[in-house]
Amino acid sequence: MTHHGPQLITYADRLAGDLPGLRALLDGALAGAFDGVHVLPFYTPFDGVDAGFDPRDHTQVDPRLGTWDDVRALAQGRDVMADVIVNHVSADSARFRDVREHGDASPHAPMFLTLGAVFPDGATEDDLARIYRPRPGLPFTVMTLGGRRRLVWTTFTPDQVDIDLRTPQAWEYLTSVVDALTSGGVTMLRLDAVGYTGKEAGTDCFMTPATDAYTERIVEQARARGAQVLVEVHGHHTQQIEIARKVDLVYDFALPPLVLHALTAGDLEPLAGWLRIRPANAVTVLDTHDGIGIVDVGPSDLRPGEPGLLAPERIDALVERIHENSGGTSRQATGAAASNLDLYQVNCTFYDALARDDRRLVLARLLQLFVPGIPQVYYVGLLAGSNDMDLLARTGVGRDVNRHHYTAAEVEAALTAPAVRGQLAGLRLRSTHPAFDGDFTWDLDGTRGTFVRTSGAARATLTFDVADGSFEVRATGDDGERVVLTDADLTA
Known part of the structure; x- marks a missing residue:
């Protein structure tokens, strides 16, 4: 039975070293605050080019972090959520390496998308210009497959090769992932980047009818194995409302920018507008391992002519306030200033976005905890972390400013900070008080x-x-x- 209390979002290695360390922290210093934990990718390898979202083997726990027994131990008395990376696999996976060597002769060849797989009769300029992608440029990488140069579909990075969910090979693979996770004690599955799976000629290849069908199929698999599904989609707020009717849980990605707007502009009107219409079967967040979403409150090319929850000028002002509050560090980590960028996100810790104001950070968390839904709390936000500019300098990846590697001493020190103690008081109330069931x-x-x-x-x-x-x-x-x-x- 899934709980509805707070969940921690964290990388096992960046907060606690490994899976046993994470369990010890949740049972120790964080006891009573969380009913569950979303462990960000712990598969082999957990430290690839996209921090684990490019698994070579999605069915195995990276031995540096622990074993499936450690995941099952973590799940004792709490919910464990894990990612099903639906859209792509590592270009270094065994299946794709075989395709590189043998091309169409590989039994795995149908599993991977090329330009020709979606546009067998060729793609026009209009076809290509229509494709929705969260990053600049077209989603293709030239690769040699079996001696032949091909345009391989790579929505996110050249190291992440998209899979073709029209094929039995793709579903054999995804089913093996769902089986591994659910048999390993995971009861909540987060579908990562599922919106990009339904690529069809004549569409923008995002959130198409095929996407709905694929999502429904995975939801059926999960439920048959006793698990719930959380769908991760950034887009116009009306899309979230529509998705919520079809799945167990959907993210409330509109809440973070609306809370930031309220606390930095002294304006509650847009938040009130969202509270009137938002779906209740939501997972609420303030910050996550990705940036702070902006597309979720603005107008979108995906819904032409429909206004957003915040007018464009208010969004521009909010982004500028975040940059000012962070002393300009978020500007160095956002957009074209940093690689691995998402055009719709601002990369910044929530604490820095609020100018390291303890009261406003704790108030933001309390607003999240009182709004209906399952509140998830990102480890850097919980520990009132600041932008990690040293990590950004080392990796050049914008989102790394909000992905600090904590030492045990840093965690111990952070737990004494007023903003952290205040959040934990709110979390323990939310986790234990019966009023939140009503x-x-x-x-x-x-x-x-x-x-x-x-x-x-x-x-x-x-x-x-x-x-x-x-x-x-x-x-x-x-x-x-x-x-x-x-x-x-x-x-x-």
């Missing part, structure tokens, strides 16, 4: 707001003012209602 009501007026969760006689209330970052959390208990946390506690 209804959500809210009132926003000017810069002030009230969020209330109730279930029977149980009640938890958050009152706040985004103008100055002040807040108070009250909750019922055996001795009546009490104050759980206020902004003043962060400086006490």
